[in-house]
Amino acid sequence: ARSALGIQLRRFPDDFIFGAATAAYQIEGGWNADDKGENVWDYITHNNPNYIVDQTNGDVAADSYHNYKRDVEMMRELGLDAYRFSFAWSRILPLGFNNYVSKSGIAFYDNYINEMIKYNITPMATLYHWDLPQKIQDLGGFANPLFSDWFEDYARVVFEHFGDRIKKWLTFNEPREICFEGYGSHTKAPAINITDVGTYICAKNLVIAHAKAYRAYNRDYKPVQNGECGITISVNWFGPLTNSTEDQFAAEMRRQAEWGIYAEPIFSKDGGFPKELEERVATKSLQQGYQWSRMPSFTEEERMFVRGTYDFFGVNHYTAYLVSANEYLTDQIEPSLLDDVGVGIHVPEEWPKSASSWLTQAPNSIYNSLVHLKNKYNDPIFYITENGWSTTPSDSLFDEDRVKYYRAALESVLNAIDAGVRIKGYMAWSLMDNFEWLLGYTERFGLYHVDFESPNRTRTPRKSAFVYKQIVKSRTIDPNYEPETMIMTIE
Numbered sequence: 444a445r446s447a448l449g450i451q452l453r454r455f456p457d458d459f460i461f462g463a464a465t466a467a468y469q470i471e472g473g474w475n476a477d478d479k480g481e482n483v484w485d486y487i488t489h490n491n492p493n494y495i496v497d498q499t500n501g502d503v504a505a506d507s508y509h510n511y512k513r514d515v516e517m518m519r520e521l522g523l524d525a526y527r528f529s530f531a532w533s534r535i536l537p538l539g540f541n542n543y544v545s546k547s548g549i550a551f552y553d554n555y556i557n558e559m560i561k562y563n564i565t566p567m568a569t570l571y572h573w574d575l576p577q578k579i580q581d582l583g584g585f586a587n588p589l590f591s592d593w594f595e596d597y598a599r600v601v602f603e604h605f606g607d608r609i610k611k612w613l614t615f616n617e618p619r620e621i622c623f624e625g626y627g628s629h630t631k632a633p634a635i636n637i638t639d640v641g642t643y644i645c646a647k648n649l650v651i652a653h654a655k656a657y658r659a660y661n662r663d664y665k666p667v668q669n670g671e672c673g674i675t676i677s678v679n680w681f682g683p684l685t686n687s688t689e690d691q692f693a694a695e696m697r698r699q700a701e702w703g704i705y706a707e708p709i710f711s712k713d714g715g716f717p718k719e720l721e722e723r724v725a726t727k728s729l730q731q732g733y734q735w736s737r738m739p740s741f742t743e744e745e746r747m748f749v750r751g752t753y754d755f756f757g758v759n760h761y762t763a764y765l766v767s768a769n770e771y772l773t774d775q776i777e778p779s780l781l782d783d784v785g786v787g788i789h790v791p792e793e794w795p796k797s798a799s800s801w802l803t804q805a806p807n808s809i810y811n812s813l814v815h816l817k818n819k820y821n822d823p824i825f826y827i828t829e830n831g832w833s834t835t836p837s838d839s840l841f842d843e844d845r846v847k848y849y850r851a852a853l854e855s856v857l858n859a860i861d862a863g864v865r866i867k868g869y870m871a872w873s874l875m876d877n878f879e880w881l882l883g884y885t886e887r888f889g890l891y892h893v894d895f896e897s898p899n900r901t902r903t904p905r906k907s908a909f910v911y912k913q914i915v916k917s918r919t920i921d922p923n924y925e926p927e928t929m930i931m932t933i934e
């Protein structure tokens with residue numbers, strides 16, 4: 444294929460899956476529709492409105508609970524192969540446990556999925572995207588070792604009802620954000636902020652829960668349903684600031700802290716937590732007066748149980764940082780994951796900035812991440828399950844910076860394919876604007892703008908939607924493509 448200017452363009456393989464992603468709490472609304480139970484985001488936003496910068500919540504959000512047909516229409520407009528969405532545990536099991544299954548919850552997802560299937564859009568489903576039933580949180584949530592049994596129970600209900608139509612499963616979305624942000628700090632619900640052990644205890648229970656769900660699927664559903672199951676981990680690139688041995692080691696420690704804690708037990712040959720980090724935390728814990736390591740160990744049986752529980756590796760990738768040794772600056776006096784690692788991070792001035800403080804456009808960072816993971820974890824199959832760019836609510840529909848970001852990111856995917864990485868698909872974050880957690884509606888990630896003031900939550904395509912549509916259709920990235928109009932049609 445050639446661009447308008449006659450440049451030879453690289454092609455995505457014919458079986459490469461292009462899609463877009465969302466998550467239940469961020470789009471659905473219907474927070475108390477029918478018999479839906481309360482989840483940790485309902486609880487925290489209702490009881491502590493100031494937790495969210497604009498004092499909003501996901502009570503209505505993009506109201507996909509009522510607009511799901513419009514959502515599928517947008518997928519058809521974009522010509523998507525696939526759509527990644529998540530199930531709300533508290534909509535399926537309002538009481539948290541599997542003693543009671545909601546008929547209306549099941550019906551909602553049946554309708555949504557059937558509408559996708561009707562138009563040949565492959566559903567990819569996440570079982571858990573951060574909306575824990577509050578009752579399970581009251582019992583300790585991910586800190587309770589029984590959590591993994593309750594999660595398996597929930598997973599089985601979902602496999603049972605929807606596995607005839609869903610062939611691509613993800614157990615958890617982003618363990619780092621669940622554990623580090625939700626338990627080891629306060630930047631996601633339930634904001635437990637127990638910095639010394641919160642992240643580590645959650646990490647162990649989470650990977651065991653993942654493994655229980657994976658093994659349940661493998662044993663009892665896969666033989667008839669024939670699907671695949673993985674997990675999505677947020678993998679941003681952390682490279683060394685300089686080539687010094689110290690900075691290189693610092694970068695490796697930071698990678699272990701960011702995603703190695705969750706990836707190593709599942710994807711590595713030996714299983715268990717990353718060894719250097721495990722030693723570091725054990726040593727520091729003793730120095731700090733603990734009689735045990737703040738990072739729990741795996742029994743031999745647990746290590747083997749979790750190891751190898753994947754059919755593919757889901758990667759949420761957004762950005763990169765440069766890491767330096769001996770520059771850890773903090774006023775935190777409590778032991779914590781970041782203190783255990785004790786490194787500094789830098790973002791070069793020249794990397795373009797988004798509306799989100801943590802998100803810049805770093806060069807070729809998908810390639811760097813995937814090649815690293817391929818070598819470290821024995822060449823698994825990958826999907827990019829999220830990648831995207833934020834703008835502010837007042838930015839125009841002509842989102843040139845988002846267009847640039849997507850083109851560069853997809854070029855980086857092509858670089859990875861050329862390097863032999865087995866990457867099979869890419870999901871843009873997000874199909875539409877949604878509730879951006881602590882940032883409420885102040886940061887926008889959508890290919891479609893959502894008018895949160897309008898009763899129907901009107902969706903309007905941005906320029907990036909037209910550009911993505913052209914990429915999906917042509918399987919190439921034309922750097923000069925310009926949409927002729929901003930009127931969207933279905934082809």
Ligand code: PNW
Nearest residue numbers: 466616617620677679759761801829879
């Ligand atoms: C993802 N980081 O979280 C989530 O899966 C989405 O729900 C969310 O809306 C989206 O990114 C945009 O924020 C991330 O620190 C959290 O690089 C943190 C990072 C990246 C993604």
